[in-house]
Amino acid sequence: AQTVTQSQPEMSVQEAETVTLSCTYDTSESDYYLFWYKQPPSRQMILVIRQEAYKQQNATENRFSVNFQKAAKSFSLKISDSQLGDAAMYFCASGSSNTGKLIFGQGTTLQVKP
């Protein structure tokens, strides 16, 4: 069975500072992807960043980067220069490359303080 665990229900960060959200996963899939999604109050899930599991290089998207530790099954998200608009619920997810099925973690609520 595939599981995704986010152990931080809530996090807060000062505007312009850096914050790291943690995620661990377990999967039996040999070919999979990992994702971080942002869900604002509008409820729409917005893709923040994705990582192909076969790639060793950590993915980056502007202020967002990941620390992917495959052996440890860890996939953390680092947000640099935090902005007020980053405040939202963040979900870590693993996905089967064959089916596209995503398994989500429980989410981390990020608060950004001005």
Next chain:
Amino acid sequence: EAGVVQSPRYKIIEKKQPVAFWCNPISGHNTLYWYRQNLGQGPELLIRYENEEAVDDSQLPKDRFSAERLKGVDSTLKIQPAELGDSAVYLCASSLGGGLATNEKLFFGSGTQLSVL
């Protein structure tokens, strides 16, 4: 380009009543997903369609839930009869294909928030 469109945005019903949700995926997207998101939790897959065929409905409670995707485009998800525990956000997502190949991703709608009283 229009995104994934869902309606209604909110629905309040009494238990034992039927309810239906509608999803219009992005044009040309063959794969459609319905997810359920309970309060404070991550979404969980209910059903996945490849065109008009339901290829994964293992998580769909078939005693009260049903879904269809006529002509492989729009989809409806129905609950009959609704129970208190069905209160959740129902999210629809679509993608070009069924996998997660490079440069392909899921697009989500804004969901329908269901409250069963």
